[in-house]
Amino acid sequence: MRIPCPFCGERDAAEFLTIGSAPPPRPAADAPMAAWHDYVHLRDNPAGLHAELWQHIHGCRQWLRVMRDTRTHVVAGAEACRR
Amino acid sequence: MRHSALALLRHALTGNRSWAPSWRDPAPKAAYDTLIVGGGGHGLATAHYLAKNHGITDVAVLEKGWLGGGNVGRNTTIIRSNYLLPGNTPFYEKSMQLWEGLEQDLNYNAMVSQRGVLNLFHSDSQRDAYARRGNAMRLAGVDAELLDAAQVRAMVPGLNLDSQRFPVKGGLLQRRGGTARHDAVAWGFARAADQLGVDLLQNTEVTGIRIERGRVLGVETTRGFIGAKRVGLAVAGNTSRVAAMAGLRLPIESHVLQAFVSEAVKPMIDTVVTYGAGHLYVSQSDKGGLVFGGDIDGYNSYAQRGNLPVVHDVMECAVQLFPSMSRLRYLRQWGGIMDMSMDGSPIIDRTPVDGLFLNCGWCYGGFKATPASGWCFAHTIATGQPHALNAAFRLDRFATGHVIDEKGAGAQANLH
Ligand SMILES: Cc1cc2nc3c(=O)[nH]c(=O)nc-3n(C[C@H](O)[C@H](O)[C@H](O)COP(=O)(O)OP(=O)(O)OC[C@H]3O[C@@H](n4cnc5c(N)ncnc54)[C@H](O)[C@@H]3O)c2cc1C
Ligand SMILES: [Zn+2]
Numbered sequence: 116m117r118i119p120c121p122f123c124g125e126r127d128a129a130e131f132l133t134i135g136s137a138p139p140p141r142p143a144a145d146a147p148m149a150a151w152h153d154y155v156h157l158r159d160n161p162a163g164l165h166a167e168l169w170q171h172i173h174g175c176r177q178w179l180r181v182m183r184d185t186r187t188h189v190v191a192g193a194e195a196c197r198r
Numbered sequence: 199m200r201h202s203a204l205a206l207l208r209h210a211l212t213g214n215r216s217w218a219p220s221w222r223d224p225a226p227k228a229a230y231d232t233l234i235v236g237g238g239g240h241g242l243a244t245a246h247y248l249a250k251n252h253g254i255t256d257v258a259v260l261e262k263g264w265l266g267g268g269n270v271g272r273n274t275t276i277i278r279s280n281y282l283l284p285g286n287t288p289f290y291e292k293s294m295q296l297w298e299g300l301e302q303d304l305n306y307n308a309m310v311s312q313r314g315v316l317n318l319f320h321s322d323s324q325r326d327a328y329a330r331r332g333n334a335m336r337l338a339g340v341d342a343e344l345l346d347a348a349q350v351r352a353m354v355p356g357l358n359l360d361s362q363r364f365p366v367k368g369g370l371l372q373r374r375g376g377t378a379r380h381d382a383v384a385w386g387f388a389r390a391a392d393q394l395g396v397d398l399l400q401n402t403e404v405t406g407i408r409i410e411r412g413r414v415l416g417v418e419t420t421r422g423f424i425g426a427k428r429v430g431l432a433v434a435g436n437t438s439r440v441a442a443m444a445g446l447r448l449p450i451e452s453h454v455l456q457a458f459v460s461e462a463v464k465p466m467i468d469t470v471v472t473y474g475a476g477h478l479y480v481s482q483s484d485k486g487g488l489v490f491g492g493d494i495d496g497y498n499s500y501a502q503r504g505n506l507p508v509v510h511d512v513m514e515c516a517v518q519l520f521p522s523m524s525r526l527r528y529l530r531q532w533g534g535i536m537d538m539s540m541d542g543s544p545i546i547d548r549t550p551v552d553g554l555f556l557n558c559g560w561c562y563g564g565f566k567a568t569p570a571s572g573w574c575f576a577h578t579i580a581t582g583q584p585h586a587l588n589a590a591f592r593l594d595r596f597a598t599g600h601v602i603d604e605k606g607a608g609a610q611a612n613l614h
Contacts, residue, residue, distance in 0.1 A: 116505045129507040133497050135451065135612060149597070155609045156449040156540045156596040160438035162500040185452070185498045188505070 116188050122175040130173040137166040221392035229425030230258045235404045237261025239270035241432035242387035243572020249394035252580035257396045262403035266384030269434050272534035274457050274491045277566040278315040278375035282331045285590030285602040287338040293570030306386030308378050314469040315375030320364045328370040343371045364475035407443040414553040430555040430579050435535025437558040449540040449596045451611035454499035454533045455562045460526040462486030478515035496612045503533045536562050541601035542614030546588040555579050
């Protein structure tokens with residue numbers, strides 16, 4: 116598995132660490148408990164294209180938003196989280 | 199047909215020509231009392247205990263592939279009950295007790311081998327953590343022994359205790375833990391359930407769940423609609439996809455875990471050893487191959503195969519622990535899709551849909567749970583109420599804050 120880092124070019128997945136799904140927007144601090152439960156615990160877990168966050172820990176250390184197919188591990192693209 | 203030493207001899211003398219199939223291959227009926235989706239270990243065990251403990255025999259198990267082709271046939275076969283938290287310990291200990299009588303119960307050789315499970319520790323703080331875990335186990339009536347380095351050295355020859363970086367300081371041993379032949383567990387439960395009247399429907403994929411006014415009516419399958427009063431889901435890595443057919447969104451992520459087998463060698467490890475400074479567990483199969491694995495790959499996956507970084511990591515841990523393994527070739531490697539929950543513990547519960555029940559969240563420890571999971575899921579389905587042993591494995595515990603997080607890792611699936 117290789118990830119095309121927008122800063123370093125295509126690099127082996129061993130250089131990256133993932134924390135999983137790119138989360139939806141964070142609920143407001145006073146949002147109801149159900150919204151927080153959804154945000155913290157529930158996942159779409161799709162079989163197919165999946166937006167996820169990876170950090171290039173052994174490279175530029177930037178956080179990337181990666182689109183990857185969970186059925187084939189093919190990476191469709193990666194962009195910097197910080198613009 | 200009952201299996202016995204005498205039957206084995208008779209078949210051997212007659213050229214093994216008269217073995218009967220172990221289960222029927224029935225056509226689906228239009229409706230059943232209860233449907234179990236997923237013909238893995240948990241689904242088959244559930245069907246067995248529904249029939250045996252509750253007299254519910256109008257049951258079909260729906261499996262999209264072949265029986266035992268999922269995680270039950272892909273795991274590293276370790277069974278143990280060395281858990282820390284009150285919600286978990288009695289459940290896994292029940293499972294261990296069921297393992298101890300399983301072969302007699304099923305009349306099937308599952309090769310249950312109580313060769314011990316030894317968790318190594320490498321620092322003072324890790325020793326404290328394991329002492330605490332061992333004490334919690336003993337308080338719950340589970341066997342546990344804390345070994346010092348000398349005892350570990352005597353027990354596991356070939357183990358490198360004197361690594362400069364991560365010296366082995368001792369280990370927590372559960373002697374009643376060990377291994378079981380994973381395929382035989384699936385086959386044994388399947389055969390026993392079939393003999394009690396359960397229909398095992400292979401190549402039958404569930405493609406939809408029919409619900410009316412909040413009540414389950416049956417499932418759509420690749421072989422047509424099958425009606426049922428009750429439907430239990432036990433589809434491991436595919437849980438999110440199947441539950442979505444009932445409109446459920448779950449605290450589950452699917453991740454790939456790999457396993458490895460080396461070429462066969464003479465007896466070298468007669469127990470199960472786990473490394474505490476990396477992640478590795480290793481045992482030796484009866485054929486002589488070393489069976490080992492480590493961490494999940496860490497990213498969401500439905501691919502049933504992993505990538506090279508984890509292969510490297512597992513091999514490095516193996517060679518660090520058993521330097522002689524550097525001379526071995528590894529023969530085979532594969533992956534399975536784990537249903538990772540947000541606290542690392544399972545869910546066996548009702549769902550918001552009447553008549554629909556859920557069994558999932560096994561992470562990479564569900565093989566050892568197979569008998570108790572089937573026992574408790576059957577109870578939950580038959581009575582509509584959880585058994586005391588799975589009362590803590592609720593679906594709503596994430597919303598209410600009653601999570602069971604053995605590792606204290608929080609709601610991040612790839613850390614459990
Ligand atoms: C490499 C590896 C090593 C492991 N090591 C251990 C270990 O040492 N000890 C331990 O305790 N646990 C271990 N585990 C975990 C354990 O194997 C699983 O937690 C457990 O097997 C899951 O339950 P199951 O047997 O019912 O799953 P499975 O065998 O995966 O059964 C689920 C079944 O559902 C079927 N299915 C899915 N979708 C559908 C559908 N739509 N319609 C019909 N059928 C469907 C699948 O085909 C599958 O057969 C390991 C797992 C892996 C992959
Ligand atoms: Zn980079």
